[in-house]
Amino acid sequence: xxxxxxxxxxxxxxxxxxxxxxxxxxxxxxxxYWYQQSLDQGLQFLIQYYNGEERAKGNIxxxxxxxxxxxLHSELNLSSLExxxxxxxxxxxxxxxxxxxxxxxxxxEGSWLTVV
Amino acid sequence: xxxxxxxxxxxxVQEGDxxxxxxxxxxxxxxxxxxxxxxxxxxxxxxIDIRSNVGEKKDQRIAVxxxxxxxxxxxxxxxxxxxxxxxxxxAASMNTSGTYKYIFGTGTRLKVLA
Numbered sequence: 104x105x106x107x108x109x110x111x112x113x114x115x116x117x118x119x120x121x122x123x124x125x126x127x128x129x130x131x132x133x134x135x136y137w138y139q140q141s142l143d144q145g146l147q148f149l150i151q152y153y154n155g156e157e158r159a160k161g162n163i164x165x166x167x168x169x170x171x172x173x174x175l176h177s178e179l180n181l182s183s184l185e186x187x188x189x190x191x192x193x194x195x196x197x198x199x200x201x202x203x204x205x206x207x208x209x210x211x212e213g214s215w216l217t218v219v
Numbered sequence: 220x221x222x223x224x225x226x227x228x229x230x231x232v233q234e235g236d237x238x239x240x241x242x243x244x245x246x247x248x249x250x251x252x253x254x255x256x257x258x259x260x261x262x263x264x265x266x267i268d269i270r271s272n273v274g275e276k277k278d279q280r281i282a283v284x285x286x287x288x289x290x291x292x293x294x295x296x297x298x299x300x301x302x303x304x305x306x307x308x309x310a311a312s313m314n315t316s317g318t319y320k321y322i323f324g325t326g327t328r329l330k331v332l333a
Binding site for chain 1: 251253255260261262263264265268308312320321322323324325326
């Protein structure tokens, strides 16, 4: 158990719909990262938040948005869903966004999203 | 732009043999290099990491080496076992516009044949 909690574990929804994925970081971690992993693909970085503020942005579509709340949990919102958005969405957390050396990130179990 | 290349994409070895996975990074400012193991449908789990002030690190059957000059690092698994079969990802921690983020390699699917 990494200490990073993601909900829901599985989600099936129709095209055009909107879903929200939730992540609680490890206790004490200030940074939250979101990654997308399509079937048999690598880890695509979407976005990073540190202590409530957006810190880095990757290949995140305009239809997707995220935020980190004062209690440090984060939500990833996916709207106008398309079939190609079906993937495993991982949240990860780390202690410090600014320390490059030893800034280990730990992954949650992921949220499986299936768009039908 | 920032990039981490990982090779090979698939690797099959006989049980008991060694496996080596190599990664090359582009940003010379990268200073932290973790390796993750991901079993099918599971989360990536950190198995070993190395910082830029160290050239080699070993933990039982796994080791990582870093060549800062050449900007590449490698994962070595000795005496492979069937339970080592998984996808392995390397990553480099890079400074982008004043903040650090991770760039992952594309993964190596390791199959250990019994």
